[in-house]
Amino acid sequence: MLALLCMAGITALVQQWQRENPEPSCYALRAARTSTDMSAVDCGAYNATYKVALLVDSPDERTPGRCPLGPYSVADDPSGGTRCLMLDVEAGDCLQTLTARRKGREHSALARDECGPRSQERVTAVVTGPQSGCAPEEKAIHYSQPATTICLGKP
Template identity: 50%
Template sequence: MWRQWIVPGVLTAACVAGLTVLVEELKAERPAATPSDCYAVVASKRSVGLEEADCAAHNATYRVALRVDSPDWSLDPGACPGGPYRALRPGPTADTLCMTLNVREGDCLQHTKPLRKTGTRFSELARNTCGPASEVKVTKVVTGARESCGPGEKTNHYSQSALTVCLGKP
């Protein structure tokens, strides 16, 4: 009777060991992002995502403002402080990254969508060359105290990293 438990017991132990190794490799896979790291918007056939980029690169649309401890497996955008932060969790064991726009006055932005039409409506706001496809233009970037934007402009104020970005029509 005890023999019927040997195979399931061995398989369970192997699965637990494999998952433990996998989680440890994911933790060691890349160093944790730090404030000032940047991310570029990348479109694939089915989705749009973010990947690390040099902050000086034209496609580096987001900059990490702060890391927030995320003890569970879900992304909690509410973990970021008040403001229009873009939350990202780069791995199942990583902290939530709260990111601000990495833009300069005069930059243009548009929504990037998957390269192939899919059922998903997900898109990301990405920097692009100013032109007819541009949806918004950065009219003002102020570091420090909260600033007001002009009439008809959208104010994006980030409380931590003290940054105001004004977006208007291109």
């Protein structure tokens, strides 16, 4: 009986700690000369460009989970799974491409930017639900889960 009470108390403490210290669900992108790094940020922060779309379990300790169809960025999860990240943007947001060179290869990703001369694209629409088309002159980014289409045009 005492063991059950101890387990219940420990479970309650862990649940309270998890509520007070949630895993990061939004990320900002930062570029350095040789890498682009993601750092956890508050989802309300202006530079929060990516959000966790879903968590995929790892089939074993050596194989990361695989994100579904779509241009997801990936972050490791402390549980051993994989966090599938999608753009966290609204219509009117501007984006720029951050590029880094590492071992002779270029790595690039989109990052939120103040709309200005460095901006390369502007979000014209974010549509949730079945895959949606964008205007012919726009670039479409489609995520399968949650079903989302992001339309990008000129800034």
